[in-house]
Structures are given as structure tokens and as C-alpha cells.
Amino acid sequence: MKHLYVVGLGPGGAEFMTGQAIQALSRAEVLCGYTVYIDLVRPLFPEKEVFTTPMTQELERCRRALELAQQGKTVAMVCSGDAGVYGMAGPILQMAPEFPDVEIEVVSGVSAALSGAAVLGAPLMHDFCVISLSDLLTPWEVIENRLECAAKGDFSICLYNPSSKKRAGYLARACEILLAHRSPQTVCGWVKNIGREGQESKVLSLEELKGETLDMFTTVFIGASSTQDICGRMVTPRGYERK
Amino acid sequence: MKHLYVVGLGPGGAEFMTGQAIQALSRAEVLCGYTVYIDLVRPLFPEKEVFTTPMTQELERCRRALELAQQGKTVAMVCSGDAGVYGMAGPILQMAPEFPDVEIEVVSGVSAALSGAAVLGAPLMHDFCVISLSDLLTPWEVIENRLECAAKGDFSICLYNPSSKKRAGYLARACEILLAHRSPQTVCGWVKNIGREGQESKVLSLEELKGETLDMFTTVFIGASSTQDICGRMVTPRGYERK
Numbered sequence: 001m002k003h004l005y006v007v008g009l010g011p012g013g014a015e016f017m018t019g020q021a022i023q024a025l026s027r028a029e030v031l032c033g034y035t036v037y038i039d040l041v042r043p044l045f046p047e048k049e050v051f052t053t054p055m056t057q058e059l060e061r062c063r064r065a066l067e068l069a070q071q072g073k074t075v076a077m078v079c080s081g082d083a084g085v086y087g088m089a090g091p092i093l094q095m096a097p098e099f100p101d102v103e104i105e106v107v108s109g110v111s112a113a114l115s116g117a118a119v120l121g122a123p124l125m126h127d128f129c130v131i132s133l134s135d136l137l138t139p140w141e142v143i144e145n146r147l148e149c150a151a152k153g154d155f156s157i158c159l160y161n162p163s164s165k166k167r168a169g170y171l172a173r174a175c176e177i178l179l180a181h182r183s184p185q186t187v188c189g190w191v192k193n194i195g196r197e198g199q200e201s202k203v204l205s206l207e208e209l210k211g212e213t214l215d216m217f218t219t220v221f222i223g224a225s226s227t228q229d230i231c232g233r234m235v236t237p238r239g240y241e242r243k
Numbered sequence: 244m245k246h247l248y249v250v251g252l253g254p255g256g257a258e259f260m261t262g263q264a265i266q267a268l269s270r271a272e273v274l275c276g277y278t279v280y281i282d283l284v285r286p287l288f289p290e291k292e293v294f295t296t297p298m299t300q301e302l303e304r305c306r307r308a309l310e311l312a313q314q315g316k317t318v319a320m321v322c323s324g325d326a327g328v329y330g331m332a333g334p335i336l337q338m339a340p341e342f343p344d345v346e347i348e349v350v351s352g353v354s355a356a357l358s359g360a361a362v363l364g365a366p367l368m369h370d371f372c373v374i375s376l377s378d379l380l381t382p383w384e385v386i387e388n389r390l391e392c393a394a395k396g397d398f399s400i401c402l403y404n405p406s407s408k409k410r411a412g413y414l415a416r417a418c419e420i421l422l423a424h425r426s427p428q429t430v431c432g433w434v435k436n437i438g439r440e441g442q443e444s445k446v447l448s449l450e451e452l453k454g455e456t457l458d459m460f461t462t463v464f465i466g467a468s469s470t471q472d473i474c475g476r477m478v479t480p481r482g483y484e485r486k
Contacts, residue, residue, distance in 0.1 A: 010261060016261050016262070016263055019257060058483050082360075084366075085360075086368065087368070089364070090368035090479065090481050094480060096476075108353050108357040108358050108361040110325075110352065111357060114328065118326070119349075122336050122349065123327075124373075125332065126333075126381070127372070127375060127381075127386075128328075129371070129373075129393075129396075129398065137481055145396060146398065149392040149398070152388075154389070230339065231340055233339075237333060238333050240334050
């Protein structure tokens, strides 16, 4: 059987990968992925054949990985974080019916929501939402409605892609929507370059978050109404103390 | 410095642990946790001292771990999945101010939302919510409101703790709330014993899900309106095809 692994690498360094992910990469003859992610794993497997494509060519990358597998190579498509959260597992499975001989295995990894949360404390300890602010693939009205619903549900919220050069001001707009439902003092946080060189993080209020200028390598966390700043850590209680 | 690691093990077997998690357990002199989770890691570290407590004694377990660290032992508190998603990172950080000499490090792992999603396909490829149906710690009205908001936001939804002996019928009530906003044909799925012996999974409609009897070792996934059943896999498109 021809085999294609879709592998989540976790946030960055090899220490964040699962044993299952390392095994999948070891078995693969070809590693496919976005150039930046391939560079993360290349030092571990310097002898492997690689196929890289730039950021915006996701579908071409997926098709090429499936074609290589179809030709009989064992292939691993690498993704940062988890393969199934804004990763390549989706588009590959959507194309799968065209490649019926290729067995596809999704290997999960630690997503930025989880690794970023660990840096800040425990902001996602209770029910939470994950929302991407990128409107490259999703109409802004859909994103706005989800922010509104997440705010009304008093979820902790993790925001991916808080901004980019073309989307300056999106984080401020998101904060505006949330401020209609939550206190300006709501405990928030952000983590930049999670698990990589130059990791930085900050715990701050929703009001302060609105004024921050963050880049696309930053993951943002917005607390629920119950979220606390405990000695500089962002913690959402689950409610054990009420038992 | 006295050190306490709060470590997410992932779904079960050692192959799902990150290198960082294995290193934390290796460094620890005492492993603390719920009996079932300690049994998962004990074969890897048969020589280590362990401290286990039953399911419901979470706060006692956390306090004991902090006390052991305070006394100078390097301690690892183990959690299944991710330490920060319905895990022990929250209660430990809430007690942390009483133990100022203990340095606490949260080590994230692959949560059931991510590992279960990988088994089913890619149901969480776009924005999603994670909601626990357990009302042991959360009033049912809060859970119901979150289900309602998640439905209105057209999020993919991952449900933890879909039922238990005392909470039969909760999953059906949750499905009822979602059916007010989503088609009975909405693609759903569940995974039982993720990454452990006896793993089972099923892709089914929301209408069918309503009639299922599932246990507390099962994680449930409810698709967004765009989620598809592609050759038996549950896939939520992100929208690359619209570019």
C-alpha cells in the first residue's frame, strides 16, 4: 500500500514532536511541506529527499505529495502545530478520492493553541474556541459572527493569525467585538515564536490587547469572564473549588 | 529551585508523548496523578516513586504534588491529553501562590480533541469549539448556552465527557440544541479509547448521533455546516478551493 503521512510537528523544536511523528518522518522517503517547516525537521533527517513549496501554494503542495505517494514513495507532509488545525490534513483528504491507492494517516501534534497556552499558564482549562482572523479563505463576516458568538458563550478564545501586513487592524476590530460583551479588564495574553528562538509572551488586559501590534507568528488568548491573572500567569478556573 | 512539571501525556501510549514530556518524567523523582494515567506511564519508569489519587480528588492530588515539590522533590503531575485542557495545570497554578518556592512548568500534550480528530479525518480544520458536557463543575445552563452559541457561530464542535452513568441523556439534549440550528444530516463522528486498546470510531449524522449511547471514554465531533463525509472520513474544508 502507498502511504502518505500528514504530520503535525508541534510548535518548533524536535522536543515538541511526538514519538509517532518522528517515526512517520523516519519511515518517509520524501518530506513535503512549506519551506519554513521543512527547515525545522531537515537537521533531523539530512539525507531525505524534500519537496518544498512557498506559503500560498497549499493545494499544489498537497497534490504533489499525493502524486509522489501514488508513484510508490512513502511520503510525509509536515505541518506546524497539529496537522488537523488549519493544517494540511483537510486539503489532502479532500483530494484523496482522486488517489484511491494512497493510504493517508493523520499524525497529530501539539497545536499552537495548546503550546501557547502552556507558556501563559492555563487559559484554556475550561470550554474554549479557536478562531483564525485570516480572511484570505474565510469572509470577514463569518469571522465577525464567530467572535460575537464566542463572546456571548463566555468561552476562552484562542486567536490564530491575529494580523499581517495586509490585515493590520484586524486584532483591534476583533477586540472591539469582544469588548461589547466583556470587561476591558478581561485577562488576555499573547505568545510569539512559541517553542522557537525569540519566544516572547505577555499577559495583559483586553483593553491593552486592542492596542498591541502583533505579527503572524503570534497566538493570542482572550480569557473568559472567570479567567484570572495569578502571579503573572493566565488561568481559567474549571470550578473544582465549587465542589 | 524546587520544580513541578504538569505533563500532558497525549491519548495513551508512549508513542503519543512529546520528547519534552518524556524528559520531564525522566527528571521527576515522584510521579503524581490519577491512578489510570499513572498506570499508563509506570511501565516506562518502573523505578519511580508514585503518588496516586482516585478520580474525584483532584485538589488533594494537586496540593500533595505541590507539597512534595516544596519539600525538595522534583515532581511530575501527569494528565491525559493536554495538561491545560480540562487537566491539572489550572488547579495547580491556582494553588501556586501558597507555594512561592516551587517553579511550575506546564508541558503540553496532544489533547483528545486533536488525537480524536486525526482518527476521524480532519473535522477541526477550521474554527472550532471544545465543550465539556460534564455538569459536575459547571452549571448545565452555562453548558447549554455555550452549545447554543457554538451552533449559531457555525463552529465545528468537539464534545468532552459526552455522558456517564449519572448523566445519561446529556448527549441527546446537546444534539437537540444543535438540531435547532443545523441540519439533521450534519456530519458528525465519535472516537472511543483514542490511541488505546479497543479504539473504535464512527462517522454518522447529527440525527443518528442523538440516538447513540456513548461512555465517558468517548470524544464526540459535530461538524460545521460545511463539514463533509469524504470516503468515510470527516473533513471540514478550510476554503482553499475558493482562492
